[in-house]
Amino acid sequence: MKPFSPLRESDYDRALELWPSELMRRVKNVMVFPTWVEGEERFWIKVDTNKGHEFLVVDASTGERKPAFDHELVARALDADAAALPILHFDYLWDGSRIRAQVRERESWVEIDLNSGELADVRGPSPTYLMGPDGRELFVKQFNLWIREPDGTEKALTEDGERYFAWGSMPDHNYSGVIRDRESASMVPTGTSWSPDGQLVLTQQTDERHVEGYPYVEWTPADGSPRPKIHHVKMRIAGESEDSVRRWYLLDTKTGARTRVADLEEGIELDITRGQWWWSPDGGTVYTLASNLPSEDGALVEVDTASGDVRTVFREHSATFFGFNTFTDHAPNVRVLHDRGQAIWYSQRTGFGHLYLLDLATGEIVRAITEGEWAVFDLLLVTDSTLFFAGGREDGVSNPYYRHLYRVDLDGETANSNLVRLTTEDADHGFIGAPTHFGATSPKAYLSPMRMQLSPSGEYFVDSISRVDLPTVTTLRRTRDGETIAVLAEADITSLTDIGWSMPEVFRSTAADGVTAVWGVLIRPRHFNDRESWPVLERIYGGAWTIAQPRSFAEGLNGPFMFGLHALADIGFVVAVLDGPGTPYRSKTFHDMTWDKADRWGIADHRAALEGAAAERPWMDLSNVGISGHSYGGYGTVMAMLLEPDFYRVGVSTSGMYDAMRSDGPTEYQLGRPLYEGGRRIKNSPEERPINWLKFSPEEYADRLKGELLLAFGNLDENIQPAALLSFVNALTAEGKDVDLLYMPERSHHYTTDPYLQKRLWDYFVQYVQRRAPVRHKPLGVVPGERLYRFG
Structure with missing residues (x-):
């Protein structure tokens, strides 16, 4: 040295x-993401300029760009700099003559008339309620589910909820319970879904009353009190017998009637964190996912909404661990295709993560959709006959972690039917899988469902071509042949x-x-x-x-x-x-x-x-x-x-x-189930340690x-x-x-x-390491900053 x-x-x-x-x-245009205008082949982007940034709307068929709105007019409405508008997200309203926008450092959203510049505060999408198909909003208050009508009136959908026996809520131990307790924060109803007509709600009530509390001591309370506060978080430690019990119900939002969802097969339960629900058009059935704590099993299940009866459509077991996606924090690579009577399933059963076609009636695998010594990363879009996904390559030369866009036919007779890799450049193409339900409901920011690189029609995609040693070039391309329509932005470093x-x-x-x-x-x-x-x-x-x-x-x-x-x-x-x-x-x-x-x-x-x-x-x-x-x-x-x-x-x-003995259940995904003497899963005494975990x-x-x-x-x-x-x-x-x-x-x-x-x-x-004296007691004088996350 x-x-x-x-x-x-x-x-x-x-x-x-x-x-x-x-x-x-110090960089410009390294992250340019499209937000598609609903029902149109247009999208808007935010592009960095020498003075700040501007919002552009792009016609996907031609690549033609123009200002998304009159920046000077919007700046006057917001009392802001036209070259650096503090807009985080916006949607066009009516015929495009207004926008509804989320603005930095404003609690409410705003609507701005693009002709007059008139501004009004409005309620926009929120991480604290779940919007129904008929405009009603579902939210949690005092451990119960409530409905807010379009006219603002509210009514309780459930009335028997209480602390540790709450409706539509995350478990008390949800990795942010103490913070939310300190700040009195709330989240969107969890493990909850509206039926297509808004008549029913599928939800869960979690019983944690018998789970032991884990104490967290807040030595210098946020409210300035000199007396420390103790926060008890209900949490099962590995090997303990008492765990939270989750019961699922179908609630009639008009009559208040409840239908209990039957218990699933032994060893699996409905997956609260995935938040994936596929209702039939008539609302008669709903499909969802199930798993178990160590993730040895994954299943697709069908719920009859009239009776609450449950059928396991397909279940897969792994000797190590099973995942619905290679990256746990991304949405499962599973889709239910009601009109075809089929579903898409993800599995690593052949040695690589691939997609399979399931028959919903029989629960049998019809065929593999993809196969080969390479991995599917994220299922991005399914159209009538085509499936788009992000995947890697394992050719011994290419970097296997680079995300490429692929297209494959659903109606082929064999795997890889008309499989095409649409991104041929030796680079990463930035295709980000949707976050799980838990990630999507983070209160940090609103994540628009229209914010995706593929157009909803599947005809176009915005390609973010880069590597750690290659500055980003953002292009608009066709999915038919990968042809470039226009270069939208190039990073300036x-x-x-x-x-x-x-x-x-x-x-x-x-x-x-x-x-x-x-x-x-x-x-x-x-x-x-x-x-x-x-x-x-x-x-x-x-x-x-x-x-x-x-x-x-x-x-x-x-x-x-x-x-x-x-x-x-x-x-x-x-x-x-x-x-x-x-x-x-x-x-x-x-x-x-x-x-x-x-x-x-x-x-x-x-x-x-x-x-x-x-x-x-x-x-x-x-x-x-x-x-x-x-x-x-x-x-x-x-x-x-x-x-x-x-x-x-x-x-x-x-x-x-x-x-690991002092940690909670999710550790089992990494280490397997704890085992005690005699093959027990439950420990006999508080100090007993799982014999199979000692080596870790x-x-x-x-x-x-x-x-x-x-x-x-x-x-x-x-x-x-x-x-x-x-x-x-x-x-x-x-x-x-x-x-x-x-x-x-x-x-x-x-x-x-x-x-x-x-x-x-x-x-x-x-x-x-360097063996020299640092300069002590020197503040860095910078703000913390934030890390970039994979879902945006």
Whole structure:
């Protein structure tokens, strides 16, 4: 490793030129998404300009663009700058003479007359109610379901709901219960759906009265009280017998009559988080999805709305884990086609994620729609006879994580009937799957159902062509042949290159078996010189449900696991982000390679991949590698420090899952069901630990710690319980191991963008990897900023 000069305050200031919000400010048109005008082959986009941005409406058939409205007129109505209107979303109303808009920093939506400029505050789409087909709104109040009529009058649909026995609500433990309790926030009715005519509502009532509460102590309450507050969140810990019980009902919104939905087959229940409901046109039946806690099974079920009887149409079991999509946070790749009496089903049964045609009457697979040694990512659109989806490639050369658009016939006699890849460029094409019901109801922002790259007719698509090392070009194309109609926007990164920023580098290496291909990216400092030696850091995530590495240019700047990495690298590091075996978007074999192994996150594979990359890049110094990660990435960080202590020598772990026994049920998706002596699923005593989970526990390897480890946590973290961290610290203490703790007061799980945390992370690596003194007590002087998420 080369000797480093002493760190100076100016080094921090220079690195902050690449702070995430500064990166995004310095680029133009890296994310241009269309919102389609309902019933038309037109869409609007927001395009960056030298002065700000403008809204354009585009004719998809010709590519002709024109202003979406008179920007000066709208600016006067909003008392805003015409070159930088604070509009987040808008819809055309009536004949296009008005718009209804969501405006930044305004609680209500507004309607603006595009002829007179008259403005009125109105109620727009909201994450707190569910709009019915007849204009009525369904919402939750005082643990019951209520209906708001178009004239504003309200009536209770249920009256027997109470705390912990609530209608249409998420379980008390929903990863944000404490925050919502502090802020008195509400969400859209969950696990709830209107019938096509608005007569019926399918919903659920969750009984958690017998589930034990988990205490969270708010030491410095938000209301300023000097007395700490305790928030009890009803939560089942792995192995406990008492769990929430969910009962499903069909409610008649006119008469109030209730029909209980029958219990499903043993081992599965209706899936509350997916939010997928397919009603028959006459409302007589509704299809939905079912699964179980460890996700070993997935099923499509049919509910008779008159009797409440249930039929399992199709059920699939996996020896490891089953998913309705390779990425858990995206909507299932399942559709019910009522007019055909068929359904589309997703499965990895052949070794790769593919689509199948099911017969709804018999429950039999008619045929495979797609097949081959490549993976379907997201089902995007189904028309009368054509299916469009995003998928990858596994040809041994192409990056398998790049999203391509495919078209395939539904009526063919064999799989891959008239299969066409419409995006031929060696790049990512940005096709984003719809979020799950839970993701779509996030109160952060309104997500329009018309905001998609494919036109609703399936005739056109907006292609976002980019890589981490290729700035975005946004084009309008035809699905008939992939022909480009018009270039809509090209990214401008001049302001970044002017300050010496360079693009990340994509690399390919191999896992520990020396055969399996592993892909990732490297971020280098601006003053990088390949004749010098650079210390290496890794940002890690892991597990079966998502990937960490960026694919598009926008993700490369500030993707979900990229926050702050360009600034960190600029202090004098090369930072790697990669996805090893055990993660999705590849084959089922790749997905399962680390299943039930002590090295569940494939730490040996990460080490091998970095060593392979360094063999071709002598400037990568692997003598003192640092590693960091949050949540499951925090778990990966500590396991890296314990399983490969001679390689990973410095770690910063934030809110890691250190003890699965102290976590809630969803851990089972990653580790399998807990097993106790005699094959029991339920523990006999509070302290009993599942024997099949011991090998995953960092506590079991506490004696192996050699390097420097910083553990950060928030006391109100509902995703990863703080007690797990303290249990791990106890194990380290018993072994006489030194460890550093960073307590983030009154933080939940989501504090990784906090400048203070980022500064402490930088300093830890400066001190123990570069072995030089950081500048202490220096505030970074920036706002936290936000990470980009995959669904927009």
